[in-house]
Amino acid sequence: MILSETSRRWVLATPAVVAIMLFSILPLGVVLAYSFLTPGDFGNVKWIFSTDGWFSVLFERDIFDDTLALSDAHLTILLRSIGLSLATTLLTLLFGLPTAWFIATRPATQRGFWLFLLTIPFWTNLLVRTIAVQEMIRSEGVFNKVLLALGIIEEPLQMMFTNFAVLLGMAYVFLPLMVLPVYAAIEKFDFRLAEASYDLYASRLYCLRRVILPLVRPGMIAGSILVFVPSLGAYVTPRIMGGGKSMMLGNLIEMQFGPGRNWPLGAALSITLTILVLVALVWYTRLTSGRTERNHG
Amino acid sequence: MLDIRELSKRFGYGNGAVNALHEVSFSIAEGEFFTLLGPSGCGKTTLLRLIAGFTAPSGGALVLDGKDIAGMPPNRRPVNTVFQSYALFPHMTVGQNVAFALEAQGRRREEVVPAVNEMLELVQLMHLRDRKSSELSGGQQQRVALARALVAKPRILLLDEPLSALDMKLRKEMQIELKRLQRETGLTFIFVTHDQEEALTMSDRIAVMSGGRVQQIANPRELYDRPANHFVAGFIGESNFLTGHSNAGVVSVGPGTVTLAGVPDGPLTLMIRPEHVTLATSLPDALNLTAAVTQIVFFGTDTHVHLRLDDGTALVARVQNVLHGGRTFAEGETIGVALPAEALRITAKTEVQA
Numbered sequence: 001m002i003l004s005e006t007s008r009r010w011v012l013a014t015p016a017v018v019a020i021m022l023f024s025i026l027p028l029g030v031v032l033a034y035s036f037l038t039p040g041d042f043g044n045v046k047w048i049f050s051t052d053g054w055f056s057v058l059f060e061r062d063i064f065d066d067t068l069a070l071s072d073a074h075l076t077i078l079l080r081s082i083g084l085s086l087a088t089t090l091l092t093l094l095f096g097l098p099t100a101w102f103i104a105t106r107p108a109t110q111r112g113f114w115l116f117l118l119t120i121p122f123w124t125n126l127l128v129r130t131i132a133v134q135e136m137i138r139s140e141g142v143f144n145k146v147l148l149a150l151g152i153i154e155e156p157l158q159m160m161f162t163n164f165a166v167l168l169g170m171a172y173v174f175l176p177l178m179v180l181p182v183y184a185a186i187e188k189f190d191f192r193l194a195e196a197s198y199d200l201y202a203s204r205l206y207c208l209r210r211v212i213l214p215l216v217r218p219g220m221i222a223g224s225i226l227v228f229v230p231s232l233g234a235y236v237t238p239r240i241m242g243g244g245k246s247m248m249l250g251n252l253i254e255m256q257f258g259p260g261r262n263w264p265l266g267a268a269l270s271i272t273l274t275i276l277v278l279v280a281l282v283w284y285t286r287l288t289s290g291r292t293e294r295n296h297g
Numbered sequence: 298m299l300d301i302r303e304l305s306k307r308f309g310y311g312n313g314a315v316n317a318l319h320e321v322s323f324s325i326a327e328g329e330f331f332t333l334l335g336p337s338g339c340g341k342t343t344l345l346r347l348i349a350g351f352t353a354p355s356g357g358a359l360v361l362d363g364k365d366i367a368g369m370p371p372n373r374r375p376v377n378t379v380f381q382s383y384a385l386f387p388h389m390t391v392g393q394n395v396a397f398a399l400e401a402q403g404r405r406r407e408e409v410v411p412a413v414n415e416m417l418e419l420v421q422l423m424h425l426r427d428r429k430s431s432e433l434s435g436g437q438q439q440r441v442a443l444a445r446a447l448v449a450k451p452r453i454l455l456l457d458e459p460l461s462a463l464d465m466k467l468r469k470e471m472q473i474e475l476k477r478l479q480r481e482t483g484l485t486f487i488f489v490t491h492d493q494e495e496a497l498t499m500s501d502r503i504a505v506m507s508g509g510r511v512q513q514i515a516n517p518r519e520l521y522d523r524p525a526n527h528f529v530a531g532f533i534g535e536s537n538f539l540t541g542h543s544n545a546g547v548v549s550v551g552p553g554t555v556t557l558a559g560v561p562d563g564p565l566t567l568m569i570r571p572e573h574v575t576l577a578t579s580l581p582d583a584l585n586l587t588a589a590v591t592q593i594v595f596f597g598t599d600t601h602v603h604l605r606l607d608d609g610t611a612l613v614a615r616v617q618n619v620l621h622g623g624r625t626f627a628e629g630e631t632i633g634v635a636l637p638a639e640a641l642r643i644t645a646k647t648e649v650q651a
Contacts, residue, residue: 201373
């Protein structure tokens with residue numbers, strides 16, 4: 001069969017197009033469609049159009065007088081999700097930057113070893129890693145036992161099932177996602193520039209602020225996105241570390257498809273999460289493209 | 298103004314230690330264009346980095362205006378550097394790069410802006426002030442690096458092979474430009490290069506370095522005419538070396554003899570520049586030898602005649618090409634070679650393997 005250049009290209013692209021349709025567009029379409037339907041009695045949906053699912057994302061209807069009010073529970077979870085994700089990003093940045101700096105400034109032959117150490121936890125199941133963190137901070141956990149033995153505290157600290165526990169768990173799990181891109185940026189950094197800045201009367205702090213950070217920033221932004229996006233949709237970690245007390249969006253969505261039996265609400269919440277992630281990504285793109293444009297003309 | 302006293306630098310410890318600089322001592326005068334010249338690994342860059350403060354000396358003192366600055370960090374020394382790689386800040390504009398030193402010193406904006414503009418005028422880059430430094434050509438980056446290092450009016454400007462990345466034509470232009478800048482600013486320049494021609498054309502004085510030691514410090518003319526030793530003679534300009542023997546002031550090379558003043562007895566090495574070798578004649582007060590012409594290379598303004606002496610020593614004579622009456626030579630011809638006594642230099646007391 002003889003094909004023109006254009007149609008041959010389309011034939012070659014077919015598997016990709018089919019995959020995108022099948023695994024991305026179609027499921028999203030289903031979720032979007034479900035968000036506009038009526039909940040079934042025992043889960044699933046009835047094919048009756050309704051915007052109740054979307055209303056319930058932020059509002060609740062008073063059962064007595066039918067007035068709409070902001071849903072405190074959902075709003076709390078939404079804000080907690082955003083807040084905890086931002087906090088996780090900041091915490092991983094705080095610990096990831098010095099870690100990446102340390103690795104990038106080792107002799108080239110040693111860097112592989114340190115990166116290898118950093119990625120070891122990646123081979124372990126997320127659930128196992130999270131439970132390991134739980135083991136550290138639960139009432140009878142390592143942390144409390146040590147503090148009790150040292151006599152610093154008299155009663156075990158209740159750290160589990162708090163925002164702090166979720167934050168700690170997520171920061172631990174996502175730290176490598178921050179370190180790797182920041183490391184890549186620092187490794188590319190030309191240390192002769194730092195030398196030049198010292199020569200031109202810059203103090204260490206001034207050099208860090210004016211020369212190093214601006215050039216490492218793209219890596220920091222990439223790392224922040226890599227941490228922020230999965231944090232926002234995190235499910236396992238808040239489930240284990242936060243339980244029912246410190247729920248995040250992922251847990252709320254799961255609840256709608258499980259015991260809540262409100263699939264349209266679950267679908268609407270999923271779309272909301274997707275939009276939040278998109279907003280973060282657009283912000284990221286603009287932040288970096290503006291910078292590279294100014295860098296390279 | 299700058300006194301370098303027995304400055305040394307060792308890298309590593311114990312048996313693996315490398316002496317990059319051996320107790321080097323000399324002084325640089327105010328407003329001088331001083332060049333450190335030598336092959337790679339001779340210690341010139343190490344010395345420059347010691348003056349800049351990027352590395353600490355293993356011993357000795359570095360006295361600037363009567364004060365020992367050897368222990369002072371680079372950001373407190375009134376010394377700025379033009380780096381070989383330029384090391385311009387890629388995320389900043391030309392103007393921001395030039396302003397860096399003044400801003401780092403915490404100068405006020407009203408001071409910074411006019412100073413930056415003045416510098417950009419000096420290096421003729423005013424029209425590129427708001428460009429990213431990464432958008433510039435090599436020659437332009439070079440000028441930005443110069444302006445950036447000059448803006449804070451340092452006591453000494455260090456230049457680490459700043460022209461080596463430029464092509465031939467641009468390099469010649471920048472040599473003139475650098476000389477102009479040095480005259481206009483009246484600053485002391487310490488220039489590092491491995492290019493002897495660059496050193497000869499630009500410098501007031503040159504320190505020829507080798508193996509972590511200063512071999513000779515002199516002005517270009519002196520260095521060329523009276524090289525202190527074999528290394529300097531070989532490194533600066535083209536040289537012919539002959540081995541001979543001296544006895545009571547009479548130096549004999551093969552069948553020829555010449556009387557030279559102040560020569561100790563024993564074997565020695567003589568040096569003569571190709572332009573001083575006189576062909577097809579014998580002269581009084583000269584070392585007169587015979588040689589076979591092995592090759593003739595035409596260079597436009599002059600011709601290089603390659604010769605071989607009877608004992609196998611190779612020799613090159615440079616003959617100026619004249620309009621009329623020039624003697625022509627043929628390969629294979631045997632001719633007389635006269636080496637005038639006044640052009641002969643003793644570069645080693647004993648025989649040296651070249």
